[in-house]
Amino acid sequence: MIFKVLYQEIPNEVPVRERTKSLYYEATNERQVRTQLADxxxxxEFIQPLNxxxxQYEQESEDFVVENA
Structure with a gap:
């Protein structure tokens, strides 16, 4: 399953919407995504499973790249 991960690059700062970035990650569940990205x-901020x-909508973006566990 592909997950969309919304995150901030600075871990100890309050999230600001304008600095939110996203990445796409292939994993079996949300826990695996969190574990793999912990380092x-x-x-x-949020991990969303993509139906x-x-x-299909996200794949139309030129920034769409899926990372694997």
């Missing part, structure tokens, strides 16, 4: 020291329609 990057990101301030993860087929949403995934």
């Amino acid at each position: 990057r020291k990101l301030n993860i 087929d329609a949403h995934l």
Whole structure:
């Protein structure tokens, strides 16, 4: 399953919407995503599983790159 991860690069700062970034990660569940990204020291705001329609929409973006566990 593909997950969209919304995060801030500075882990000890209050999240600001304008600085929110996203990445796409392939994993079996949300816990695996959090575990795999723990060493990057990101301030993860939200992890969203993408259904087929949403995934198709996101794939149209030129910034769409899926990372694997």
